[in-house]
Amino acid sequence: MAELKQISVPDIGNFKDVSVIEVLVKVGDAVNAEDSLITLETDKAAIDVPSPYSGVIKEIKAKVGDKVSQGSVILLLESGDTGSVPAIQPAAAVTASVAASPAPAAQTPNPSPALPLSGEGATSPPLTRGGREGLAHASPAIRRFARELGVDLAQVKGSGEKGRVTKDDVQNFVKAILTQPHGATGGLQVSAMPAIDFAQFGAIETRPLARIQKISGANLHRNWVSIPHVTQFDEADITEMEAFRKQLGEEYAPQGIKITPLAFLLRAVMEALQHFPDFNASLDAGGENLILKKYCHVGVAVDTPDGLMVPVLRDVDKKGIVQLAKELGEISAKARAKKLAAADMQGGCFTISSLGGIGGTAFTPIINAPEVAILGVSRSCLKPVYRNGELVPRLMLPLALSYDHRVIDGAAAARFTVYLAQLLADIRRLAL
DSSP states (O other): OOEEEEEEOOOOTTOOSEEEEEEOOOTTOEEOTTOEEEEEEOSSEEEEEEOSSOEEEEEEOOOTTOEEOTTOEEEEEEESOOSOOOOOOHHHHOEEEEOOOOOOGGGSOOOOTTSOOOOSSSSOOOEEETTEEEOOSOOHHHHHHHHHHTOOGGGOOOOSGGGOOOHHHHHHHHHHHHTSOTTOOTTOOOOOOOOOOGGGTSOOOOOOOOHHHHHHHHHHHHHHHHSOEEEEEEEEEOHHHHHHHHHHHHHHGGGTOOOOHHHHHHHHHHHHHHHSGGGSEEEOTTSSOEEEOSSOOEEEOEEETTEEEOOEEOOGGGOOHHHHHHHHHHHHHHHHTTOOOGGGGOOOSEEEEEOTTTOOSOOOOOOOTTOSEEEEEOOOEEEEEEETTEEEEEEEEEEEEEEETTTOOHHHHHHHHHHHHHHHHOGGGGGO
């Protein structure tokens, strides 16, 4: 038979008129024996008062800020247990944890972006425990310590008595997050997209994504989230290069070889990668070492009816412009015919994404991991350029270099694009 019981403050030593700093339950909550009900704070310790029974909270008589002593009634609980009240020893009735002083500001680590940050409040988010929705089982001192580190206590597994979260638990949680490989996103908390019935606003049509879009979408999302992207913009004067390209195109047209600007870009990029080897590299899985590649395979983004594909041209450093143009035509046709093998899209060191045939002035391409940089190329256009004391029309090609800031800094990226622009402006340098 259910019985309404008064829950009082047990023996807490010689302390009197101690402050209630947290009420951990609310009316209607179901609690188990030994679940914490309120938290008291003295000048020496923070004390959780546990429930001596299992039952349902019917009325709460204490609130934050109240002063209580041994014997003060804190709440009424309806319990199915009609037996005698178990004897509560002071050591078992209360669990005190010495309130640690906040760490000095100079020693407090900045919250890591990878940590699940706690909300801007005095408590951690709800955590299911003991058959009810309550708070993380930790003292106020530990909650304060966790907030200083930006840790969500709901994510920390307690190793203390009855699952209590200790200071060591918080520190070990932070250490585990910080020692994850660079680019790990396991701790990133991203809200799910809301499900919206768009039909309520008007007529709609549902069309499934192409298989390539589904596959590339997951990779693009991972790369964008896990790599710190920065994009360097520049322009290259390709006036002379374009004149030579057209001349070369007329010569090789009878052989069915189309000489495109991309063939020149491939050759120029190869020279730049050799001059700046950090761009022809990848981070190892642990994010601690840079793997420098002695080969030069370059991926080229190809627009197909089913989505974007990136076949890889191998050993670009061993081929001339005409051979590169020929292979570009062959591999692009292969991509559009859906005949690329998995090996055709693996092993790239660097990627070129060209929208010059479509249009646009600039864009920010997403790095194709595990590469550390990608070059975006937009449509060239005639611009007035000040040279030798006068404005002259020059054909300028927009360049956009996205790079992994963990490996490459801004100065190196600027030097790379400047060097690349010099090569494209004077193609004779490609023969050096």
